[in-house]
Every structure is written in C-alpha cells, then in structure tokens.
Amino acid sequence: MGPRLLIIAVVAVAAAVGVPKLAPGLLANLVGHRVIEPPARGEPARRQVVNSRRMILEADRRGHFLVDAAVNGRAIEAMVDTGASTVALNAETARRIGINPPRSAYTIPVSTANGTVEAAGVALSEVRLGGIRMRDVEALVVPDGLLQTNLLGMSFLRRLSKFELSGTRLLLVQ
Numbered sequence: 717m718g719p720r721l722l723i724i725a726v727v728a729v730a731a732a733v734g735v736p737k738l739a740p741g742l743l744a745n746l747v748g749h750r751v752i753e754p755p756a757r758g759e760p761a762r763r764q765v766v767n768s769r770r771m772i773l774e775a776d777r778r779g780h781f782l783v784d785a786a787v788n789g790r791a792i793e794a795m796v797d798t799g800a801s802t803v804a805l806n807a808e809t810a811r812r813i814g815i816n817p818p819r820s821a822y823t824i825p826v827s828t829a830n831g832t833v834e835a836a837g838v839a840l841s842e843v844r845l846g847g848i849r850m851r852d853v854e855a856l857v858v859p860d861g862l863l864q865t866n867l868l869g870m871s872f873l874r875r876l877s878k879f880e881l882s883g884t885r886l887l888l889v890q
Contacts, residue, residue: 769890770847770888771888772886772888774885775886781795781796781886782795782796782865783845785845786845787813787840787842787844788813788840788842790812792812792866793866795865795866796868797867797868798879800868801869801871802869802870802871803840803843803856803866803872804866805855805858806860806862807857807858807859807860809866821836823836824836826858828858837854837855839852840852840855843872845888848876850872853871855871877890
C-alpha cells in the first residue's frame with residue numbers, strides 16, 4: 717500500500733499546483749468568455765471579461781476602471797471616465813500610436829483639475845476594447861505632462877448601446 721499512497725500524494729500535489737493555472741481557461745471554455753489579465757505592475761490585476769461585443773470591467777482598489785484598448789491598431793491603457801466628454805490621449809501616447817498634431821492645432825480649451833489647457837482635436841480611425849469596436853471616434857490630445865492617464869470618455873461611451881455600473885463592475889455593450 718505504500719507505493720500506491722505515494723502515487724496518490726504525487727497526483728494530489730500536481731493537481732493542487734496545476735489546476736489553479738488551468739481553471740481560468742477551462743472556465744472560459746465552459747461559459748464562452750475570454751479573461752484578459754494584464755501583466756502585474758504593483759497593482760492587483762484588473763480583469764476584463766470579454767464576450768463578443770460585451771465587456772465587464774472590474775474596478776481597481778481606487779475605484780477606477782482601467783482598460784487595455786487598441787487605438788488605430790496600437791495598444792494603449794486608458795481609464796473609463798464618464799465625466800470626460802471625450803476620449804483624451806496624452807501627447808506621449810498619441811505620438812506612440814502615430815498621432816502628432818502640430819502645435820497650431822492645440823486650440824480647444826479643456827478644463828482640468830489644474831486649470832484650463834488647450835488640446836488638439838483629432839479623429840481616431842478605430843478604438844477597440846476586446847470585441848467592441850468603434851470607428852471615427854472624436855478625441856483630444858492633451859499636451860505633455862498634463863494628463864497622466866488616457867481617458868475613455870463619452871465620445872466613445874455614448875455610442876455604446878449600454879454602459880452600466882453595478883458595484884465594482886462596469887458593463888459595456890455595443
């Protein structure tokens with residue numbers, strides 16, 4: 717009975733180590749969702765549950781809804797902000813994804829917590845969050861140093877068929 721008990725113990729340990737790593741993928745296959753977890757950067761990982769043209773975001777510990785998006789085919793990180801009238805990109809992100817308005821384009825006054833600044837109006841060819849995809853989205857590019865986090869504002873959100881906050885979850889539906 718000794719060798720049989722040893723085999724059972726080895727299988728139990730292997731299952732205890734391996735199943736937690738496999739469980740999200742198995743669960744995703746069972747319910748038809750993909751779970752996207754961004755790399756850890758000192759903050760607990762946020763989860764984005766994606767199903768076709770629906771997405772459920774989990775708030776971070778500060779109550780913010782951070783999302784990994786693609787703008788014009790390039791990856792960006794943004795915060796969903798229903799208080800922002802438009803999508804707002806910081807100039808560094810805009811340059812990285814190929815948007816570089818001339819200085820003369822920075823003519824749109826924008827109120828921020830630090831006062832009024834002038835931003836440049838642009839049209840984003842495409843904004844994509846998982847299976848949600850919008851074309852020709854109005855946005856502003858804010859000068860360097862004035863916007864830490866890109867904002868996914870109402871110029872994107874109002875084009876969804878639904879967005880709904882429930883506790884620490886935000887549902888987006890196209």
